[in-house]
Amino acid sequence: MNDIEFIRSTLDDLAIFVRQKYAERGSVSITHKREPNDLVTEVDVAVQEQICDRIAHSFPEDIAVGEENGLNRFPDDPDARAWVIDPIDGTQNFVRGLFPSFGISLALAVGGVPVAGGVAVPGTGDLFLAERGGGAYRNGERIHVSAVDNLSLVRAEVDFSCPADRAATLRQFGELVATVGQVRCHCAAVIGLCSVATGDMDAYVHVSLNPWDYAAGMILVQEAGGKMTRLDGRPLNLFDGGRGVLASNGIMHEALSAVASRVKG
């Protein structure tokens, strides 16, 4: 099985499992990690375990990097083939939310650059897939970023994240929020990035993401014709130690970076 087929079949199978758990979410066990807003459920843990088991079986030489259970570190060998996993991105929304704004994220990175990736949104049944140079797809149909070319019409997904990042988010993105046409916040990187890839949003910003939050979303945005960098426009490597990200439709990237990289206050 090649890389993208592995991603597709893994996400297809696990989306069924997560959809079932979501239907029974009232009885899913929930704990918190560093602080009470940083939730982890039995589903996050089970999904990561199942993905890791599949990687160990199909690609025993490869490395797994993920949000849960001690896999949240960077590979020692920067050139390694690394599978980057977020079992549930948007766990808060899995636990509470009128819309199922959460997804399973799985990417393969080589040298810190995503070369294939996918996001399953179990609550809607959507499966997003992209391979380097092959375009981005939603349920088998090609997707493209928007053609919006004016800051006053930009729909920006601004991720207000956890309380620890909140003050920094307001300082960093206050001007952007004041400037753009529309602001949305679903607080799930996979949802923000898939929305840029489909052209439903024109930009996504976050002050402090981990590689597992955006590895798959990044290749989806790029293969849909968009751009993703650090906030100041510098190129982004998953394991460069940077935290802030800006994804856009490309057309607006320079203008958005100019606004999003100025810190106020």
Added chain:
Amino acid sequence: MNDIEFIRSTLDDLAIFVRQKYAERGSVSITHKREPNDLVTEVDVAVQEQICDRIAHSFPEDIAVGEENGLNRFPDDPDARAWVIDPIDGTQNFVRGLFPSFGISLALAVGGVPVAGGVAVPGTGDLFLAERGGGAYRNGERIHVSAVDNLSLVRAEVDFSCPADRAATLRQFGELVATVGQVRCHCAAVIGLCSVATGDMDAYVHVSLNPWDYAAGMILVQEAGGKMTRLDGRPLNLFDGGRGVLASNGIMHEALSAVASRVKG
């Protein structure tokens, strides 16, 4: 037909129409009103017309107040029975968005106080209904606000609204955004208010709403056990000329009002 049965059957029928138009949204005609971010589609206009026709047929003595086509004014007689209509709340999300974050809102107000109301979310098939003193329901099942009692865990829906309100929103709600546990922004009052009524969110705030944006959501929140006032906690009448609103689970209302009524900068 009594008031709540009228609301139920009207919303049921129009949700089918809107769901079909949403599936074909690529070909729906869109124009803008005061400014380019303030959209109106042929669907907004058609839905309001259909609701007004039904009101004229079933309740010929009553007044209709609505977002579109010159009905956006307050009743001359403050004690009149007034039907308050938002044909599509969240038109931007109808036009663009990964999730169907928009709804049809219909309420009956007497003396500026909602006495019955409903919200249809055509994209999910949800129908929310409430009558004064009779509880709030989602698809026939009773709903209740959350029991969250700590500001650091509050999930707040902060509506960043249109560009004209953006600077005021940041000044008014900057402290609230910095303080609460979670921030979301779907930019549709009906979605924010229904989320408070179901307990998926603990609070919803907006600096400048019109009565049609929140008339139905208000009675849903109240009948689900929550509270809705002006930002400073004063009682709210649909036609009192006020603009800011705070809806909450009730438990957190005083604490949220203290934070949301302090203007910064």
